[in-house]
Structure formats: structure tokens, C-alpha cells
Amino acid sequence: MRLCKQLKVVTAVTHKGINPEILTLGETMVLFQTVQDSRLQYASSLAKSLAGAESNVSIGLxxxxxxxxxxxxxxxxxxxxxxxxxxxxxxxxxSYVRRDKQYPTGVMFKEIKGAIDPGVYYYRKSSAASVWKSKELSQEMFEGVKTLHLTGITPALSSECKETSFEAIRLAKQAGAMISFDPNMRYKLWSAAEARQTFIELIKLSDIILPGIDEGELITGKQDPDSIAIDILALGAKIVVIKVGPEGSIAYTKEEGNLYKVKAPGFPVHQVVDTVGAGDGFAAGFLSAYLDQENMFDCLQRANAIGAMVTQYRGDWEGLPTLEEVESFISGRVAVSR
Incomplete structure (x- = not known):
């Protein structure tokens, strides 16, 4: 009787047809953010959008x-x-998004405070995504997929979501897909110690790792990009791409015991409007160029450009560019200004 009830409250919505080459996995919430630069307690109105690292990457791609x-x-x-x-x-x-009648969609709030990083507040406990069971995944979902991209946010939501993340990797690898992992550390969701242990476990199963310097330090205990990359490559990763802020990004690979390093400079930004989502744009840029079989410098350059462009828009995904727009921006090497 209990099983029958569970089957009634969870349904899968199917619109199969595009045969995805890339899958992303994670929670997306409805986002309410201040219309003007203001702390939430003083805001008289809020604008509605949506927010989720993995859906940001999906839209970007x-x-x-x-x-x-x-x-x-x-x-x-x-x-x-x-x-x-x-x-x-x-x-x-x-195709495989599930709608749950028992648990709600998560909600988050963001306050814009000028050039300061925005404040973010989550209301996602007991959300539909946080009760995700690994048994809801199947091999069929990963057929024909070239890349699975996931972040460190999903395993932080609950023990069930952690199991689901690892099961997704297992099924994706079984289907022959490459694994892309962005640590995307969220200190409001779990402790540094628990995150570090989980990140290491995920890195051992992944091909492309996309950390920032702070995340690299969390994982390895080191601050120098070269040292961070060497330690992460030693865990089994094939490519480590480290974001170094305005300076751009650095990609590392290791072949026959030799470390190879490529660096691409960042794009100047005259006025930052909202930094949230820039890392997701970076990931979309890098993965798209990598799947296009671009050389490593061009992969980094596209990623850097999109990261810079996204900071000029409020919202997590609204500023993500088309391929034509990002190529035009790169060719002009013009400083971003609002």
C-alpha cells in the first residue's frame, strides 16, 4: 500500500526527442532577488527568476x-x-525531470549590494530535489551521452542526493561518457571537511575538474595553481582547469609523466553587476569548445569570455551568450562595460 502511494506522488515527464550529447544533474530553484541594490530586509519589491548551477550550464550550452x-x-x-x-x-x-506532488520546488533569495558579492539565502530543505533517490536513475537516461556535468552542490543537499550523484557517474561511465565536475563549494550547505572528502571521491571518478583557487585549496591544502593541479591530476583527473579570477584561467594535463600547462588571460570588466553564474558560464564555455575539439587555449578563451560577459547581467543565466555573440566579443577583445 505504501509503495503504491509513493508511485502516485512521483511522476516522470517525457518529451524525448533531441538525443542529448551532454547531461547535467542538479537542483534548480525559483530565485527572488532585489530589484535595486538593497538588503533584503529593506527591499520593497523582488524580481522572480530561476537559479541552479547545473541548469545555468545547460542553458549556456x-x-x-x-x-x-x-x-x-x-x-x-x-x-x-x-x-x-x-x-x-x-x-x-x-525527458527525465520528475514532478513530485508531496515535496515542493526549492526557493532562494538574493540581495544585490553593488560591487560586493550578493548575499544568497536558500530555502531548499525537504525540496523535491533534496529527496532524490538513486534508484530513480536508469541506464536509458545516459545512452548516447558524451559528457555528464555535475557540481559539488548536489551531494551537499542530502545523503540521498550524494548517492544519486555517484550513481549518475557510474551509469554515465558505463555508457562511455566523460565526467565533468565543478566543485562549486557552498559553505552554507555543508562543512569544509565533509565537502573535501566528497570532492576527492568525485574527482577520482571524473575526467575534467573545474575548480577556483579557493576550492583547489580546500581540496589539496595548497594555494599555488601548479601545486593544486598536480595533486588533483594525481587523483586520476585527465584535465584540471583552474579559474584565477581577473587573470583568466589555466589548464593542466599530464602525459607520460610530463605536466603540460596552458594559460589564457582574462577579459577586462569595467563594472561588475552580478558575479553569480559566472563560473557556470565558464564551465559551459569550456565544455562546448572542448567538445568542438578546439585547442586548449581556445577552450580557455571561450570560457573566460563568457565568464566576463555574465558578470554584466543580474541573474544567474540571463547574460549567457550565443556562440555568435561570444565569438564576436573575443575577436574584438573589447573591454566589457554596461
Whole structure:
């Protein structure tokens, strides 16, 4: 009787058709952010959007011409409807998104405070995505997929989500897919010690790792990019791409015992509007160029350019460019200004 009840409250929505070459996996929430620079307690109005690292990457990749699918869970509520329709409208395949009648869609709030990094507040405990069970994944979901991209956010949500993340990697690798992992540390979700242990376990199973300097230090205890990369490569990763802020990014690979290093400079930004989502744009840029078989410098350059462009827009994904827009920006090497 209990099993029958569970089957009634969770349903899969299927719109199969684009055969995704890339899958992302993670929670997306409805985002409410201050309309003007203001702390939340003083804000008189809020603008609605959506936010989720993995869906940001999904949208970024579709705008760059890639076929992308998103694996997640949403509440069977108006917020879930909003997220579903928005991602569908962006061309993201939602074949295996599940709608839950018992648990709601997560919500988050963001306060914009000028050039200071925005304050973010999560209301995602007991959300539909946080109760994600690994048994809901199947081999069919990963057929034909070239890359699975996930972040360190999902395993931080619950023990069930952690198991689901590892199961997704297992199924993806079994299907022959490459694994891309962005640590995307969220200190509000778990402790540094627990995150470090989980990140190391995930890195051992992944091919491409995309940390920032702070995340690299968390994982390895070191601050120098070269030292961070050497330690992460020693865990089994094939490519380590380290974001070094305004200076750009550095990619490391190791072949026959030799360390290879490529660096691409960042793009100047005259005025930062919102930094949230820049790392997700970076990931979309790098992965799209890598799948296009561009050389490593061009992969970094596209990633750097998109990261810079995204900081000029409020919201997590609204500023993600098309391939034509980012190529035009790169060729002009013009400083971004609002």
C-alpha cells in the first residue's frame, strides 16, 4: 500500500526527442532577488527568476549550439511549472525531470549590494530535489551521452542526493561518457571537511575538474595553481582547469609523466553587476569548445569570455551568450562595460 502511494506522488515527464550529447544533474530553484541594490530586509519589491548551477550550464550550452538534457526533480507546483517551462523554452531536454506532488520546488533569495558579492539565502530543505533517490536513475537516461556535468552542490543537499550523484557517474561511465565536475563549494550547505572528502571521491571518478583557487585549496591544502593541479591530476583527473579570477584561467594535463600547462588571460570588466553564474558560464564555455575539439587555449578563451560577459547581467543565466555573440566579443577583445 505504501509503495503504491509513493508511485502516485512521483511522476516522470517525457518529451524525448533531441538525443542529448551532454547531461547535467542538479537542483534548480525559483530565485527572488532585489530589484535595486538593497538588503533584503529593506527591499520593497523582488524580481522572480530561476537559479541552479547545473541548469545555468545547460542553458549556456544550448545557446552555444549543444544538445543538452537536464536531470532533476521539481515540485508539482507553480514554481516547478515556471522552471520547467523556462528551461524547455531554452531548448533543454527535460525527458527525465520528475514532478513530485508531496515535496515542493526549492526557493532562494538574493540581495544585490553593488560591487560586493550578493548575499544568497536558500530555502531548499525537504525540496523535491533534496529527496532524490538513486534508484530513480536508469541506464536509458545516459545512452548516447558524451559528457555528464555535475557540481559539488548536489551531494551537499542530502545523503540521498550524494548517492544519486555517484550513481549518475557510474551509469554515465558505463555508457562511455566523460565526467565533468565543478566543485562549486557552498559553505552554507555543508562543512569544509565533509565537502573535501566528497570532492576527492568525485574527482577520482571524473575526467575534467573545474575548480577556483579557493576550492583547489580546500581540496589539496595548497594555494599555488601548479601545486593544486598536480595533486588533483594525481587523483586520476585527465584535465584540471583552474579559474584565477581577473587573470583568466589555466589548464593542466599530464602525459607520460610530463605536466603540460596552458594559460589564457582574462577579459577586462569595467563594472561588475552580478558575479553569480559566472563560473557556470565558464564551465559551459569550456565544455562546448572542448567538445568542438578546439585547442586548449581556445577552450580557455571561450570560457573566460563568457565568464566576463555574465558578470554584466543580474541573474544567474540571463547574460549567457550565443556562440555568435561570444565569438564576436573575443575577436574584438573589447573591454566589457554596461
Amino acid at each position: 544550448t545557446r552555444l549550439g549543444k544538445r543538452v538534457g537536464w536531470l532533476s526533480r521539481l515540485g508539482n507546483d507553480p514554481f516547478g511549472d515556471y522552471i520547467y517551462s523556462t528551461l524547455l523554452g531554452e531548448g533543454v531536454d527535460l
